[in-house]
Amino acid sequence: MTLDELPHDAEAVVTSLDGSGPERRRLMDLGLLPGIAVRAERTSPLGDPTAYRVRGSLIALRRSQARGIHVEPGVRTR
Amino acid sequence: MSATGVLENASRLRAELPPDFTDGVVASLFDDADRIARRTVTADSRRARPALDQVLDRALTHRVWGFVVMGALFFGVFWFTIAGAAVPSDLLYRLLVDSGHSWLRGLFVDTGAPGWLTGLLVDGVYLGTAWVVAVMLPPMAIFFPLFTLLEDFGYLPRVAFNLDRVFARSGAHGKQSLTMMMGYGCNAAGVTATRIIDSPRERLIAIITNNFSICNGRWPTLILMGTIFIGSLVPPALAGLVAAGSVVVVAVLGIITTLVVSWGLSRTVLRGETSVYSLELPPYRPPQVWRTIYTSLIDRTFKVLRRALVMAAPAGAVIWLLSNVNVGGASLAAHLVGGLAPVGWLLGLNGIILLAYVVAIPANEIVIPTIMMLTMTLGSVQFGVQGGVMVNLPDAQAGTVLVQAGGWTLLTAVNLMLFSMLHNPCSTTVLTIWKETRSLRWTATATLLPLALAFAVTGVIAAVARLAGWA
Amino acid sequence: MNADLPLPVSRTSAELDTSGGGSCGSCALNNVANLEKLGLHSGRHDFVVALAGNPNTGKSTVFNALTGLRQHVGNWPGTTVSRAEGAYRHQGHAYQVVDLPGTYSLLSTSNDEDTARDFLLFGDPDVTVVVVDATRLERNLNLVLQILQITDRVVVALNLMDEAQRHGITVDARHLARELGVPVAPMSARRGHGIPELLDSVAQVARGGTAPRARVRQRLAPAVERAVDALAEQLVAEFPGLANSRWVALRLLEGDVSTERAVRDGTLGDVGRQHASRRDLVTAGQATS
Ligand SMILES: Nc1nc2c(ncn2[C@@H]2O[C@H](COP(=O)(O)OP(=O)(O)OP(=O)(O)O)[C@@H](O)[C@H]2O)c(=O)[nH]1
Ligand SMILES: [Mg+2]
Numbered sequence: 001m002t003l004d005e006l007p008h009d010a011e012a013v014v015t016s017l018d019g020s021g022p023e024r025r026r027l028m029d030l031g032l033l034p035g036i037a038v039r040a041e042r043t044s045p046l047g048d049p050t051a052y053r054v055r056g057s058l059i060a061l062r063r064s065q066a067r068g069i070h071v072e073p074g075v076r077t078r
Numbered sequence: 079m080s081a082t083g084v085l086e087n088a089s090r091l092r093a094e095l096p097p098d099f100t101d102g103v104v105a106s107l108f109d110d111a112d113r114i115a116r117r118t119v120t121a122d123s124r125r126a127r128p129a130l131d132q133v134l135d136r137a138l139t140h141r142v143w144g145f146v147v148m149g150a151l152f153f154g155v156f157w158f159t160i161a162g163a164a165v166p167s168d169l170l171y172r173l174l175v176d177s178g179h180s181w182l183r184g185l186f187v188d189t190g191a192p193g194w195l196t197g198l199l200v201d202g203v204y205l206g207t208a209w210v211v212a213v214m215l216p217p218m219a220i221f222f223p224l225f226t227l228l229e230d231f232g233y234l235p236r237v238a239f240n241l242d243r244v245f246a247r248s249g250a251h252g253k254q255s256l257t258m259m260m261g262y263g264c265n266a267a268g269v270t271a272t273r274i275i276d277s278p279r280e281r282l283i284a285i286i287t288n289n290f291s292i293c294n295g296r297w298p299t300l301i302l303m304g305t306i307f308i309g310s311l312v313p314p315a316l317a318g319l320v321a322a323g324s325v326v327v328v329a330v331l332g333i334i335t336t337l338v339v340s341w342g343l344s345r346t347v348l349r350g351e352t353s354v355y356s357l358e359l360p361p362y363r364p365p366q367v368w369r370t371i372y373t374s375l376i377d378r379t380f381k382v383l384r385r386a387l388v389m390a391a392p393a394g395a396v397i398w399l400l401s402n403v404n405v406g407g408a409s410l411a412a413h414l415v416g417g418l419a420p421v422g423w424l425l426g427l428n429g430i431i432l433l434a435y436v437v438a439i440p441a442n443e444i445v446i447p448t449i450m451m452l453t454m455t456l457g458s459v460q461f462g463v464q465g466g467v468m469v470n471l472p473d474a475q476a477g478t479v480l481v482q483a484g485g486w487t488l489l490t491a492v493n494l495m496l497f498s499m500l501h502n503p504c505s506t507t508v509l510t511i512w513k514e515t516r517s518l519r520w521t522a523t524a525t526l527l528p529l530a531l532a533f534a535v536t537g538v539i540a541a542v543a544r545l546a547g548w549a
Numbered sequence: 550m551n552a553d554l555p556l557p558v559s560r561t562s563a564e565l566d567t568s569g570g571g572s573c574g575s576c577a578l579n580n581v582a583n584l585e586k587l588g589l590h591s592g593r594h595d596f597v598v599a600l601a602g603n604p605n606t607g608k609s610t611v612f613n614a615l616t617g618l619r620q621h622v623g624n625w626p627g628t629t630v631s632r633a634e635g636a637y638r639h640q641g642h643a644y645q646v647v648d649l650p651g652t653y654s655l656l657s658t659s660n661d662e663d664t665a666r667d668f669l670l671f672g673d674p675d676v677t678v679v680v681v682d683a684t685r686l687e688r689n690l691n692l693v694l695q696i697l698q699i700t701d702r703v704v705v706a707l708n709l710m711d712e713a714q715r716h717g718i719t720v721d722a723r724h725l726a727r728e729l730g731v732p733v734a735p736m737s738a739r740r741g742h743g744i745p746e747l748l749d750s751v752a753q754v755a756r757g758g759t760a761p762r763a764r765v766r767q768r769l770a771p772a773v774e775r776a777v778d779a780l781a782e783q784l785v786a787e788f789p790g791l792a793n794s795r796w797v798a799l800r801l802l803e804g805d806v807s808t809e810r811a812v813r814d815g816t817l818g819d820v821g822r823q824h825a826s827r828r829d830l831v832t833a834g835q836a837t838s
Contacts, residue, residue, distance in 0.1 A: 028104045029654035031688045045141040046243035056685040058359040065354045088801040091776040100803045111690035118725045122717030232624040274627035276659035358626050377619045
């Protein structure tokens, strides 16, 4: 499952990132690395982007980006 | 060995490493960060999640309420600015323009200063400057603190979050809405703010369209037009609200123009993929109200005002000279206005307005003073004023002057508002664009495209209005 | 060792300071009166202090508190997009402070982040103050660790302590300092809390008073380590005086475009030369005075 499919208020753990180069790097610098828990917190009233809670910060990503982030849902983490 | 040698060696060494070794580099840093954080931070889980933030976000980015609040805030800020500025503006007029000017003039006459010197300094420089203070200071002193409060609260990124899709659709960067909002204070600041956009293509789009965020220098024009021409169409009880409404409508048209032009650019000369980006939504922070008011007054208001004054003083002199240097029986101003009149007519404006915009290239703030002064000295009805003197005019009287002496109609007012929103950026902004892009081509585009748009839009409206018999 | 410890010393002394007390040993010196804000002050200065950190952590707020200037502060990431300079005097020394745009990492992608990275890497500040958000320590530490790779003259300003407290987050600053090997000053810049402690830490590091522990060195895979060493050696030969050659080498191995460009068009070389000559000047100046 990819991050964009994560339902509202649900939590999941990142398993891998697609893509390469600066885009991938940028996501990783924000702390989106395999093993980290994310939570879909708010979706923009127009349907895109969605704000995810990552390591305590709220980060808005467009759907096209979230699609490149693979997650495993429903895992409770610390 | 050479620089290329280093690069070659680097790619050779890279080829020997596993392809995903960079991931390992990042991951190991985060592992350390994670480990250290775990050992040093304790979170009280009962208070761990900022609940208030979530409630606020639920409202401010709500499907319906998000937009209602956004519209209300937008309208509220403009309305407060317009309504709140009326009384102090009037006071400043009386103080600086009316009393101050005649006092200063008396002083000059008493000391036996030559007429031209009195004219140039008192009727030109002083009056131009005083006018700008009276027109600009009150709205800015209200707008900047209000805007800064919203900014400190953390609302601006939420606007970007709410409107992202609209901007994405028009091929613009998701952070363009932030730079657009900075443009409401000053377009030069808005252009500098585009550095947060990493893709050069989208940054150019943001730079070119920043002009359509109505900067502070342009509000006085909109407010005056809205008050004397639009507000007067409705019963007095509603006049203020309608006047504010008309300014908001123009501001919204500015946003629509931004989107349309962004769309056009991203489909033609600046074609390309919409780049990915991420936007961090900061926590809401209770603004420090008094400090915000104080600092935004000192920093933003006075900074912008100082700039306006630096521009207004010489402009005052130029206006005075234009209307007092005679060539072939008429003032320079009269010649210029006459020459620009046909174009002005085509655009539903007039020669005076166009001349005012030429004089106001350094700063939009002086458009209205210039128009008023030129209309009174060159208009069809004489007001018995000396050339070059700008007189204290409450709004109602200003309207009379413009209608009777300038032959203004509703079309003139509406087109002036649109022209004000669309026309070329001021010279400071143009310079900033040059500094940021280092490209003559893009600086020229950012200057001329809005101007062409202003001509096209006002021209079409004038033609349609005349054909339909409205004007 | 663990995080249940009460809030660290410097916070307590900040409170003492505001209440006018000065009873504890070192806080007698920790007086805000020691700070003379110099505003723009373009004159001579003894040390250069860079303010770095993630976006929106309060760098400009700290800058304003130190210099008395009024850089734009706003609650959104990206308020500062270019370098701003100011100065202050503390215990007889003049410090130049450089406020930088926020950045998530030293591998920048946008114009404003380039500004920050270039100054940190090649501007050769005497002290780098990394302003971190105490409520988001984990992500902020990522940048701190990156900066620690390029310099050990670092002070961590643990800002937004008031917010952390409100959200029930406690940070053991003393332990953090031990982990990182550099001074950590907890603070609430907006209220001016913790500024005296920050000044002291900066002064210590600037004058070489604290011997920073061997910097946290990133553990790289042995193969990567070897490649970095080889390339760094080559870089130093090519660009004498280049600071942070290992860091640059790692970026080249990663294929970082902007670093490659800097190598190709020689800007890296210029930076190295400036760096070297500036160091010479400083040593010469110290020798004569
Ligand atoms: N509660 C609280 N808020 C703070 C403190 N320090 C800064 N802030 C707020 O944090 C926000 C960001 O502050 P800035 O100084 O603009 O942050 P910055 O790091 O310069 O941000 P960028 O330039 O965008 O990277 C502002 O709204 C400040 O008022 C603090 O100690 N406590
Ligand atoms: Mg800043």
